[in-house]
Each structure stands twice: as structure tokens, then as C-alpha cells.
Amino acid sequence: MNKPDVNLERLLFLRRVVQKEADYLRTTDQRLFTIPFDEELAGRLTADIELAERVEAFVGRFGRLQDTLADKLLPVLLSVSGEQVGAAIDNLDRAERLDWIASTDDWLTMRRLRNQMVHEYIEDLTVLANALNSGHRFVPSLLSAAGQLLLAAQHLIERLQSSSSD
Secondary structure (H helix, E strand, O other), X not given: OOHHHHHHHHHHHHHHHHHHHHHHHHHHHHHHOOOOOOHHHHHOOOOOHHHHHHHXXXXXXXXXXXXXXXXXXXXXXXXXXXXXXXXXXXXHHHHHHOOOOOOHXXXXXHHHHHHHHHHOOOOOHHHHHHHHHHHHHHHHHHHHHHHHHHHHHHHHHHHHHHHHHO
């Protein structure tokens, strides 16, 4: 198998994974935020296992989609596009320049939110409620970035498929 075939297979795989992760995040976001998430609701997590599992699913899916996009799909897209692959921040800056993500700063804010949701919620319900609500507000941006990166992947897949059939 030559390098274009490897890149094509990797892009096809990552496209499937990102689409599933985006769909799962969208669904979990809709289920968790049917009512405003406040400190009172956060205080019920210990007693309400279903709510706790939805929060855990939201946090996990929010973070997993970010990780898959930034750490897996983005470097492959950059490489196949002939762009230099570098440190995560450099890759995000290139993605912003290519209009694949709206803002590197927003991406870094989402990363901090994820870390806050994962590490802080047990100690401080206010931090959890605020972080979850902020994460909820960023879901459209994260899903939009996923859509843009999927579109870029589709264009590269078509290019690789046409070059391999020549």
C-alpha cells in the first residue's frame, strides 16, 4: 500500500469517527440542556444517576470530539494538503487561516472548559454549572468546526481517489 492509499484510508476512517462523535455530542447536548443547568441541578448529580451519566457523556463527548479533530484529523488534513504539521497551537493557527475553524482562541477556551468540567466539578458546583453552560454555548462552534474539517476531508478524499484511479 503506498502513501496516498494510507492517507485515504486514514481520512475515510477519521471522517466516519468525527461524524459519529459530532452526532453523539449533538444528541447529548440536546438531552442535557432541556432546562437551564444551574447549581441546584448540579447539586442533584449524586442522587440522580441518569443526570450524572448525561453530564459525564456531555463532558466526554465534548472533549473527545475536540481531541479527535485537533489531534488526529487536523494533522492528517494538513499533511495531505501539503501544509507543515507542527505543534497543536500551530496546527490550529493554520486551520484558522484555512477557514477550517473560526478561531484558535475559541478553541483554546473550549479546551480550558473541558479541563474545568473534568477536574473541578466534584469540588465546586458553581464551577461545574458555569463550565457546562459555557461548553453548551460552544457546542455550535465545535460542531461547525467539525463540519468544516469534514468538508475539507471530503475534498481531499475526492482528490486522493481521483489521483489513485489515474
